[in-house]
């Protein structure tokens with residue numbers, strides 16, 4: 001089955017058609033800059049433009065950077081605060097005219113990696129971490145997702161973890177990969193203490209840079225890059241839509 005998967009982020013809204021049987025992208029990915037301010041109406045209209053770009057007539061899966069409960073956004077750490085309590089699924093469906101299925105962006109990336117990528121056929125406790133503007137997490141136990149874990153908001157060194165070691169912080173503070181890696185190692189150590197995972201999977205932009213800081217990582221559980229790197233969110237969103245369709 002083909003499905004349109006969309007990854008809604010703070011700087012870009014990216015979509016592609018996905019073969020949900022194989023997890024492969026079909027054709028070219030398309031990216032539109034996230035409108036600013038990124039209000040619900042502005043994002044919904046950008047999503048509509050993306051759907052029209054693909055001339056897509058079917059359902060749409062969307063990864064979204066917030067806690068999503070039954071299609072409703074419940075948090076807004078790095079997006080416009082007006083998202084809180086917005087029914088994203090209904091809004092997107094109204095504006096695009098297509099059924100839309102919305103889930104947390106890190107959960108979407110996790111679904112893709114567990115089905116086709118770095119977590120395929122792996123049992124035990126697996127934590128996928130996406131590092132970008134914020135830090136998102138997806139926790140799996142024997143392949144089952146515990147949704148909306150929000151472990152990027154743990155307190156670390158007296159601050160919210162994503163304010164200490166996100167990719168945005170690395171850039172803003174001009175940290176070397178080594179110095180940033182030391183911070184990230186502290187974050188992983190905290191997750192390891194709390195959850196005793198068997199594996200960490202790293203997604204987001206930093207996944208392709210792992211060799212630059214892997215020497216700073218001292219956790220017992222291995223840290224490996226997401227197999228589909230930055231595309232996992234798109235693939236997982238498409239998988240989610242396919243599942244919801246039944």
Ligand code: BGC
Nearest residue numbers: 065066067077106134135136
């Ligand atoms: C949000 C999460 C999201 C993560 C990555 C965090 O700030 O709270 O919901 O998964 O950023 O986008």
